[in-house]
Every structure is written in C-alpha cells, then in structure tokens.
Amino acid sequence: MVNLEALIQVNRYEWEIPLSYRPDMRVPVRIFATRSLLEEIKDDKSLEQAVNAATLPGLVSPVVVMPDVHQGYGFPIGGVAATRLPDGVISPGAIGYDINCGVRLLASQIEYESVKDLLSNLADSLNRLCPSGVGKKGHIKLKINELDKVCLDGSRWALSHGYASEQDVRRTEEGGRLDGADPSKVSKRAKERGLQQLGTLGAGNHFIEVDVIDQIFNTQAAQIMGLVPGNLAVMIHCGSRGFGHQICTDYVREFQAAVKRYSIELPDRELVCAPLSSPEGKNYLGAMRCAANFAFSNRQLLAHFARQAFEEALAGKIPNWHLYQVYDIAHNMGKIETHQVEGKPVEVCVHRKGATRAFGPGFQGLPSEYRALGQPVLVPGSMGTASWVLIGTSESMMRSFGSTCHGAGRTMSRKKAKKTVWGEDLRKELQARGIHIRAGSMAGLAEEAPQAYKDVDAVVETVYKAGIADKVARLRPVAVIKG
Amino acid sequence: MHPQSSSGFREIAHTADWELEVWAPDLITLLSQAARGMYQLTGMELSSKPRVSRLITLQKKDPETMLIDFLNELLYLVDSENLAFDHFDLQFKNDQLNGQVDGAKIASIQKEIKAATYHNLIINQTGQGFITKIVFDV
Numbered sequence: 001m002v003n004l005e006a007l008i009q010v011n012r013y014e015w016e017i018p019l020s021y022r023p024d025m026r027v028p029v030r031i032f033a034t035r036s037l038l039e040e041i042k043d044d045k046s047l048e049q050a051v052n053a054a055t056l057p058g059l060v061s062p063v064v065v066m067p068d069v070h071q072g073y074g075f076p077i078g079g080v081a082a083t084r085l086p087d088g089v090i091s092p093g094a095i096g097y098d099i100n101c102g103v104r105l106l107a108s109q110i111e112y113e114s115v116k117d118l119l120s121n122l123a124d125s126l127n128r129l130c131p132s133g134v135g136k137k138g139h140i141k142l143k144i145n146e147l148d149k150v151c152l153d154g155s156r157w158a159l160s161h162g163y164a165s166e167q168d169v170r171r172t173e174e175g176g177r178l179d180g181a182d183p184s185k186v187s188k189r190a191k192e193r194g195l196q197q198l199g200t201l202g203a204g205n206h207f208i209e210v211d212v213i214d215q216i217f218n219t220q221a222a223q224i225m226g227l228v229p230g231n232l233a234v235m236i237h238c239g240s241r242g243f244g245h246q247i248c249t250d251y252v253r254e255f256q257a258a259v260k261r262y263s264i265e266l267p268d269r270e271l272v273c274a275p276l277s278s279p280e281g282k283n284y285l286g287a288m289r290c291a292a293n294f295a296f297s298n299r300q301l302l303a304h305f306a307r308q309a310f311e312e313a314l315a316g317k318i319p320n321w322h323l324y325q326v327y328d329i330a331h332n333m334g335k336i337e338t339h340q341v342e343g344k345p346v347e348v349c350v351h352r353k354g355a356t357r358a359f360g361p362g363f364q365g366l367p368s369e370y371r372a373l374g375q376p377v378l379v380p381g382s383m384g385t386a387s388w389v390l391i392g393t394s395e396s397m398m399r400s401f402g403s404t405c406h407g408a409g410r411t412m413s414r415k416k417a418k419k420t421v422w423g424e425d426l427r428k429e430l431q432a433r434g435i436h437i438r439a440g441s442m443a444g445l446a447e448e449a450p451q452a453y454k455d456v457d458a459v460v461e462t463v464y465k466a467g468i469a470d471k472v473a474r475l476r477p478v479a480v481i482k483g
Numbered sequence: 484m485h486p487q488s489s490s491g492f493r494e495i496a497h498t499a500d501w502e503l504e505v506w507a508p509d510l511i512t513l514l515s516q517a518a519r520g521m522y523q524l525t526g527m528e529l530s531s532k533p534r535v536s537r538l539i540t541l542q543k544k545d546p547e548t549m550l551i552d553f554l555n556e557l558l559y560l561v562d563s564e565n566l567a568f569d570h571f572d573l574q575f576k577n578d579q580l581n582g583q584v585d586g587a588k589i590a591s592i593q594k595e596i597k598a599a600t601y602h603n604l605i606i607n608q609t610g611q612g613f614i615t616k617i618v619f620d621v
Contacts, residue, residue, distance in 0.1 A: 070499050073602035073618045077499060097597040097620045134525070134595040135565060192563050203595045204621055242562040245597040245620075249555050252601065256548060269547075269601035413496035414621065441593045443526060483595075 002047035004038055007031070013466040016062070017051060024267065025054040027061035032400070032466045037067050040411050040454060049076040052267045056081060058088020058275070060341050060348050064400045066355050067462040068409030068454060074270025077354035077410075080403045082339065085347045089264070089273035090281045092255065092288070094351035096332035097248040099288055100295030101206075101239030102173075103331070103378040104303055105389065106323035107226040108233060108310075112212045112478065114318055115232070116434070122210065123436040123479040125309035130208055130302055132201035132483035133440035140301065142195050147294075148183040150198060154293030155328075158300040165325070168300060170367045172328040173357065173375075176296040178335075182286025187250050190287075194243030194294060199301030203440060203483030205448055206238040208306060209380070211387060211475035221373050221391055221472045225326045233475060234310075234323055235387055236302050237380050239332065244291035251284045276349055288334055299328055326389070327376035331356045331406035339401055350401050358392030358404035358469050377469055381456035382408045383437075383448050383482075384430050387475045388460045395467035404469040405460070408453035421449040436479040445482060489611065492520030501596070501619045508612035510546055514553050514580075515571035517617060521554055524619065526593030527567055529586055535566055539573065540581040546606045549580055550615070554599035557584075565589050596621060 007015045010030075015038070017029040029050045031038070041047065046069045053075050054063045060082045069078030075094040083089050115122070131138050142150065150157045155176020158164040169176045201208060211233045216222045227233065240247075255272035258280045259265075264273060274280035307323050314321035333352050338345045359366070359375045366375055374391040381387045385408070396402050423442025426449050430437050439445040463469040490507035503520045507513035537560060541552050560566045568586030597620040606615040
C-alpha cells in the first residue's frame with residue numbers, strides 16, 4: 001500500500017505520486033482528492049493500483065485518479081490512463097468487464113408534490129416493466145444477425161425499431177454509437193449471452209432511480225437541460241451485461257499471451273495489454289466498441305420501458321407524464337481522443353474506468369444546445385443519498401484528459417456491509433424517508449447500503465473545487481429499483 | 484493452511500468486489516473448491532432435478548490460468564444456460580484439463596459475478612497442498 005506521506009501535495013484538492021516513487025513507473029500519478037478522502041483509502045490498495053497502472057507502456061502523463069477512487073481488481077476504480085497512438089497499449093482491465101457501464105438521465109415536467117402519493121404504484125410499474133435481477137432475460141430476444149446490428153448501430157438500432165427519439169440519440173455520448181465496432185471480433189459465447197439481455201438492468205450496483213430536482217447551481221445550464229426544481233427525473237445506471245463481461249473475459253485471457261509476444265512486463269496480470277497498432281489491440285478495440293454500442297442501446301431500451309411505466313402509472317392523473325432525455329454518459333470506456341500534450345495535439349487512447357468524460361465548452365461532438373455549456377456529467381450517489389448533474393470544463397481538458405468522477409465510490413467491503421446492514425431494515429428505513437425501494441435481493445440491497453459508500457457531496461465538491469467539473473443540479477431519490 | 488479441513492474456502496473483505504481464499508491438497512480439488520466458493524458467494528441454490536452434466540475441456544496452462552479459465556467457463560454456463568454444478572470429476576490428461584461436471588438448473592441466485600480475475604492471483608504450494616486468493620468482479 002502507498003503511504004500517504006509519499007504523496008506530494010500540489011494544492012488542497014490535488015496530489016501527486018512522483019515518478020521517483022517506484023522504478024517501474026513510466027509517468028506520475030495525479031490524484032484529485034481532499035486529505036479527508038485520502039484518509040478513507042489509505043488502508044486499501046487504490047493508490048498501489050494507480051502506481052501499477054502507471055507502468056503501462058506508451059502512457060502520456062499522468063495517470064489520473066478521481067476523488068471517488070476505490071480499490072478494484074487491477075486498475076483502480078476511478079482511474080484514467082491515456083496511451084499514445086500508435087504503439088501505446090490498450091488494456092481491457094483498464095476499461096473493465098462492464099464495458100460502457102454508464103448513466104442516463106431523463107427529465108420531466110412532473111411536479112413531485114402532485115404525484116408523491118402515486119410513487120408506490122410508479123415504483124411497481126418500473127419494477128415490472130424494466131427487467132432486472134440476476135439472470136433475468138429481457139422482453140426482446142435477438143437473433144445473431146440482429147445482435148450484430150445492435151453492435152454496429154448502438155442507439156440508432158433502437159431508433160430504427162421505435163424505441164428511441166432523435167433527441168434521445170442526439171443527447172447520448174457519441175450519438176449512442178462508436179464507429180469502428182467489429183462484430184467479427186466478438187466471440188460466439190459473448191453473442192450467446194447477449195441475445196436475451198438487451199433491455200435488462202442486471203443486478204449489483206445497477207439501478208433505476210426516480211429523483212426530485214432538489215437544488216440548482218447553474219440556472220442557465222439547468223434551464224437548457226430541462227431540470228426544474230421540484231420536478232421528477234429518472235436516472236438509469238447499467239452497462240453491457242453478460243455480452244460485455246464475456247468480451248472482456250475473452251480478451252483479458254487472450255492478452256495473457258500477447259504481453260509475452262510483445263515483451264511487456266506488468267506488476268498485475270489483470271493489466272494485460274497489447275499495442276494499439278497490433279492485431280490483438282485492434283481486435284479488442286473492435287469488440288469493445290460492440291459492447292459499448294450494446295450498452296447504449298441497452299440503456300435506450302430501459303428508458304423506453306421507463307417511459308411505459310410512467311404512462312401506466314400516471315396517464316390520466318397528470319397532464320404531462322413524458323420523460324425527456326437530458327444525456328447519457330459512459331464511465332467504463334476506452335476512446336481514441338485528441339488531447340493537448342505539451343502544447344501539441346496528440347492522439348491517445350483514454351482508458352476511463354469509473355471515470356466520466358467531461359469535455360468542456362465548445363466541443364463539437366456535443367448537441368448544439370449543450371455546446372456552449374460543456375458536456376453534461378451524471379454522477380449517481382449511493383442509495384438514499386444525492387445524485388448530481390455536472391458539466392465538463394476547459395480545465396478538465398488540460399488536467400485530467402477531459403475526465404471527472406463517476407459516483408460515490410465504495411469504502412466498505414461487501415462482506416462487512418452484509419454483516420452490519422440488514423436488507424429489510426434498510427428498505428424500511430428508506431421507505432420511512434419517503435424512498436420507495438423495489439429490490440430483487442435483500443442481501444444485494446444490504447451490500448449497496450449508503451454507509452458502504454463515500455459522501456458523494458464531498459466527491460463532487462472536490463472535482464468542482466479542482467476545476468474539472470462544474471455543478472448544475474443536485475437530485476434526491478424518491479424511488480429506487482434494483483435487481 | 485487451515486487445520487479445520489484439508490480443503491475449503493472463505494470470503495475475504497474487499498472494498499468493491501468479492502475475494503475468496505481457497506485451499507486444497509491438490510490442484511484438481513482446488514478448482515472444485517473454488518467453484519463451490521464462487522457459487523456460494525452468489526447465494527445460489529440448485530434445483531433438485533433433473534440432473535445435468537457438461538463436459539469440460541481446457542488447454543493445460545499455468546495453474547493460475549487454468550483456475551481462471553475454469554471459473555469463467557462455469558460463469559458462462561450460469562449466464563447462458565442457467566446451470567451450476569455441485570460435483571466435479573476432472574483430470575489432467577496430456578496437455579488438457581478435462582472431465583465432467585454434474586449439477587442442475589439454478590433454482591435461485593442472489594447476486595451476479597461478472598468474472599473471475601487474475602488480480603494478484605498466485606497459487607502457492609505449501610506442505611499440505613495449495614492455497615490461493617481469487618478476486619471476482621461483481
């Protein structure tokens with residue numbers, strides 16, 4: 001474990017593990033955190049994993065760590081690493097098994113006060129219409145050739161099949177579709193797993209949440225996004241399901257041989273990688289993009305089902321029950337981007353694992369209505385606590401490869417959470433606070449208890465004060481659906 | 484090693500994922516104990532019948548790779564066929580690990596494992612056999 005005394009404090013919100021800390025580091029590690037947040041991770045392996053990540057070949061300085069960082073299984077959750085094209089590496093473990101795990105936010109003109117007595121019914125409708133839970137199959141059963149189209153078209157597949165609007169697709173990162181997806185690089189067994197999982201939430205820390213817009217910090221941005229204080233919003237958190245998990249499993253396995261082929265030495269086998277220009281690297285990139293597009297389509301379908309649930313529960317009882325897309329972001333992803341490095345534009349592969357793209361104002365890839373603001377960033381808190389809407393900044397482009405935090409970050413092990421929290425008690429406690437819970441597993445609910453996570457307000461305050469995101473709105477939950 | 488039994492498993496605290504310590508007198512038993520531990524982490528229960536069998540064939544590689552390949556093979560069968568296994572008849576033969584696993588459809592499962600990972604994975608040989616720690620992505 002890295003002793004905090006080894007860190008150099010740059011300012012109140014920024015720290016560095018210098019290159020001199022360990023001889024195999026290729027770049028330093030930059031950490032966005034307060035002293036208090038660092039104290040929470042001093043006994044886990046987050047920073048050691050960040051140092052390990054700093055040994056990857058072809059890195060552009062630095063490896064970045066976000067304030068919601070926690071220990072992962074190789075690359076830290078809450079980490080960003082950029083490798084230079086063409087011969088820098090791509091590492092599946094630095095993107096994660098849940099490729100394009102991400103968040104979607106939908107806003108509404110529904111006033112909480114006018115529907116609070118209907119929330120229990122709404123939670124029931126969401127729970128019934130949005131497939132969730134371990135092993136739960138979706139409403140849509142694909143054949144292989146149709147799955148290939150999902151891989152290629154992402155959200156556009158959902159649009160062409162009537163599950164999306166143009167606004168939905170336009171207000172999704174990358175327009176809901178990464179170029180360069182190659183279904184021929186996806187294994188047969190990954191496809192088998194994906195055939196019946198499109199439009200499913202999964203389990204674990206994935207959820208659908210109904211929120212109330214609680215506080216506005218940027219009136220102009222909130223107005224453009226359609227965030228009205230006291231109105232409902234819906235947040236959807238999930239990824240590429242078993243399809244993506246299998247793709248990462250396949251390529252972590254394949255890259256065990258690749259590192260030997262390319263004479264790459266690593267401190268952790270889960271960091272295995274291959275040069276971006278190699279056949280292995282290109283194959284993984286093609287497959288990863290398939291999983292990313294599957295996940296964009298997955299969240300699109302869940303948004304469609306959520307709209308159906310709102311209609312079922314609220315139509316005829318209020319004048320306008322519709323949900324409007326605010327944005328959809330990825331927080332486990334590898335993207336080819338251009339960043340300024342020592343004053344020059346450099347093409348890099350940015351690995352974000354538990355970190356969100358946060359491009360600043362002027363980025364042409366944003367919908368026109370958001371271009372002057374910066375990219376919306378969606379930061380879910382833990383159950384029962386706040387979630388946040390932020391926007392990217394020019395500063396993030398300079399200091400964190402256009403990245404910011406992704407959530408609250410865990411502090412307590414699942415084992416301890418199960419021992420100290422009783423799922424049914426937690427459900428009742430949240431219910432008493434006006435938060436309707438529908439969960440497939442009480443044990444799973446206990447593992448996701450709020451006390452197992454960092455203070456999301458402290459995480460957001462850190463990225464805000466560090467300048468790598470700006471606040472737009474704070475949301476509070478009133479219903480949570482978990483698998 | 485754990486004096487209470489020559490083979491077994493126990494959960495170790497891990498911040499975001501699950502970690503299992505597994506021990507056994509030989510590698511084949513280590514694989515089956517790891518599988519049992521993994522299933523237990525998910526809170527899985529098997530249907531009583533009908534019983535189902537699957538043949539397993541994996542290329543023989545270093546022990547750590549074999550372990551991860553085996554566990555991820557089982558996770559694939561959980562997700563693709565809703566199957567899990569409680570009896571393992573495996574052997575190393577020539578350059579392969581092969582054999583038969585027996586089990587049934589999953590009656591209920593509480594939690595999902597995305598993958599068994601190579602993170603810090605070392606199978607250590609002791610005087611009583613083998614011991615290792617496996618981190619699972621949840």
